[in-house]
Amino acid sequence: MEAEGFSPLTWAFGRWLHATVLRDSGTSMRPILESGTIILYEPATRESDVHVGQIILRRGGNPFGDSKVTAHMVYEVSRDERGWYVLTRGINNRWVDDGRVRFSDVFAIVRAVLY
Numbered sequence: 001m002e003a004e005g006f007s008p009l010t011w012a013f014g015r016w017l018h019a020t021v022l023r024d025s026g027t028s029m030r031p032i033l034e035s036g037t038i039i040l041y042e043p044a045t046r047e048s049d050v051h052v053g054q055i056i057l058r059r060g061g062n063p064f065g066d067s068k069v070t071a072h073m074v075y076e077v078s079r080d081e082r083g084w085y086v087l088t089r090g091i092n093n094r095w096v097d098d099g100r101v102r103f104s105d106v107f108a109i110v111r112a113v114l115y
Contacts, residue, residue: 028090041108055110
């Protein structure tokens with residue numbers, strides 16, 4: 001799933017969160033995320049805030065090879081010689097996405113999904 005334009009802050013769950021509407025580009029995150037779904041997210045500020053099972057917004061990494069923001073679930077959190085990284089996947093995909101996602105590419109953590 002890809003995110004459209006990003007909106008100003010919204011007060012929810014005792015904190016300021018951003019909101020955006022998702023634009024459909026596939027089925028990898030259905031039925032949780034579909035075209036038109038509103039997500040509330042907050043920018044990722046610390047590696048320790050990212051956990052397995054969360055949905056993150058990451059820069060790039062979509063099958064089209066461009067720099068759009070992609071929403072996928074965190075499958076694994078680990079470290080290697082270059083430092084912290086996560087592996088992600090769409091919930092409907094049987095495979096893990098190609099490549100290790102570095103913290104610098106983690107745009108935000110999804111905190112709520114509104115239907």
